[in-house]
Amino acid sequence: MRLLSERGTDEEYVEAVRTWLANPEGSWTRHIGAFLLLVAMGIALPLLIAKGYERMIGPEANPWLMISFSFALRAGSPLALAAFSLRWAVRVFRGPRLERLMIRYHDELGSKGDGTHVRDETAADAWIGSAGNSLLSRLVRYTSRKDYALKAQTDRDCVALARASVKRQKKLSFFFLGVCANFAARPVFHHGAPCVAAANGARRSLPMASAACVSPSASLRLPLPHGCQDIFTDTRSACLSGFQGSIPLRTQTARGGSLKARPERSRTDPQDLGMDRLAEAFPYGCATPIRHPQSSVALRLEAATHMPRYSHTHFSCDVAGCGCALRDVASLRDF
Amino acid sequence: MLPVAVALCVMWLRFVTSDTLRRSASTPWGALAAGLALGFVQGLMLWFGLEYFLEARESLRHPKAARLMLRYHDAVARQAQNNRS
Numbered sequence: 257m258r259l260l261s262e263r264g265t266d267e268e269y270v271e272a273v274r275t276w277l278a279n280p281e282g283s284w285t286r287h288i289g290a291f292l293l294l295v296a297m298g299i300a301l302p303l304l305i306a307k308g309y310e311r312m313i314g315p316e317a318n319p320w321l322m323i324s325f326s327f328a329l330r331a332g333s334p335l336a337l338a339a340f341s342l343r344w345a346v347r348v349f350r351g352p353r354l355e356r357l358m359i360r361y362h363d364e365l366g367s368k369g370d371g372t373h374v375r376d377e378t379a380a381d382a383w384i385g386s387a388g389n390s391l392l393s394r395l396v397r398y399t400s401r402k403d404y405a406l407k408a409q410t411d412r413d414c415v416a417l418a419r420a421s422v423k424r425q426k427k428l429s430f431f432f433l434g435v436c437a438n439f440a441a442r443p444v445f446h447h448g449a450p451c452v453a454a455a456n457g458a459r460r461s462l463p464m465a466s467a468a469c470v471s472p473s474a475s476l477r478l479p480l481p482h483g484c485q486d487i488f489t490d491t492r493s494a495c496l497s498g499f500q501g502s503i504p505l506r507t508q509t510a511r512g513g514s515l516k517a518r519p520e521r522s523r524t525d526p527q528d529l530g531m532d533r534l535a536e537a538f539p540y541g542c543a544t545p546i547r548h549p550q551s552s553v554a555l556r557l558e559a560a561t562h563m564p565r566y567s568h569t570h571f572s573c574d575v576a577g578c579g580c581a582l583r584d585v586a587s588l589r590d591f
Numbered sequence: 592m593l594p595v596a597v598a599l600c601v602m603w604l605r606f607v608t609s610d611t612l613r614r615s616a617s618t619p620w621g622a623l624a625a626g627l628a629l630g631f632v633q634g635l636m637l638w639f640g641l642e643y644f645l646e647a648r649e650s651l652r653h654p655k656a657a658r659l660m661l662r663y664h665d666a667v668a669r670q671a672q673n674n675r676s
Binding site (some may be wrong): 260283288291295297301320321324326327336357362399404408411 | 621622624626631633640643648653657661667
């Protein structure tokens with residue numbers, strides 16, 4: 257980090273700017289490379305998540321593990337992003353360091369700082385100029401099209417526009433504060449409104465999720481809003497793929513009502529997430545090949561990569577004395 | 592930042608392969624901590640990625656303002672040196 261850095265002394269920052277001007281192409285390449293690497297790591301992270309899920313799903317699994325893991329996973333990422341937004345709110349409020357220093361040095365110089373703009377060529381000019389009509393050149397022109405420095409005819413104009421720019425950017429900090437609050441509230445609130453399932457926080461919601469684990473059919477009774485992607489969706493998906501076969505279903509509620517004899521939900525009902533049909537089609541808790549939009553990336557990976565693992569719940573072996581887990585290969589192929 | 596991100600990923604891998612997330616664990620605290628840590632690492636990835644992207648974008652900025660800042664800085668430094676001598 258160089259141009260946007262707030263670390264180090266002003267002298268160090270000035271040297272960093274000199275380095276950038278001496279080799280702007282290298283700076284750009286280095287940072288874009290790091291950005292792409294981090295994107296690749298971000299893509300690889302769900303694989304690690306799948307690894308975590310895998311260790312928590314199984315016949316002897318404790319459902320609270322999955323519930324806690326899903327909830328914490330949903331909370332951790334927004335908290336980091338809230339911290340990011342808060343940091344940027346402070347940074348934007350202070351203004352870019354380059355402009356701050358330019359104004360400060362200009363004020364220290366007094367009237368001597370104002371003069372006609374003198375053009376001095378640097379490596380940056382050479383780099384941008386040499387790119388010609390290439391894609392890179394057009395990219396540079398596009399990114400700097402609103403740069404106030406390009407409008408300034410003299411140094412005095414440039415400083416005045418920098419002052420206005422810093423002042424204008426202060427308003428952006430309120431935007432970042434709003435983003436920060438939004439991210440911070442995400443574990444509990446969704447799409448701008450309190451989520452019905454998570455409205456009362458984890459304390460009240462987790463027992464409901466536990467019930468959802470015991471019976472996916474019962475979980476459909478939770479009044480989840482359409483399109484809500486929260487911990488419970490994850491949890492219910494996890495139940496379908498892991499816990500359903502392992503935990504015996506309750507046939508009666510505490511008040512004596514039957515969980516199974518519930519009214520049929522219309523398929524056009526926006527609250528119908530297709531879980532009924534999913535459970536009917538894959539009744540033994542196998543990973544489903546259906547990519548329903550409510551499931552997490554990890555569970556999609558789970559479903560896509562570990563399908564054969566569950567085959568022993570579907571097929572029986574006819575060969576006497578055979579102890580293999582995957583017994584009827586022909587049936588599996590037909591399946 | 593990058594080494595920190597890599598170290599966090601390695602820590603996470605070691606964590607999931609330890610006994611903390613064993614299926615028969617009676618308390619969910621390990622899973623809670625693991626989920627929170629992983630979520631935070633995910634957020635940090637986004638954080639660092641965004642910062643590098645913004646820095647790369649800043650690198651594409653026209654050098655005019657930076658040159659002016661350097662010229663003022665050098666003038667201030669020269670003035671201070673003259674005053675001292």
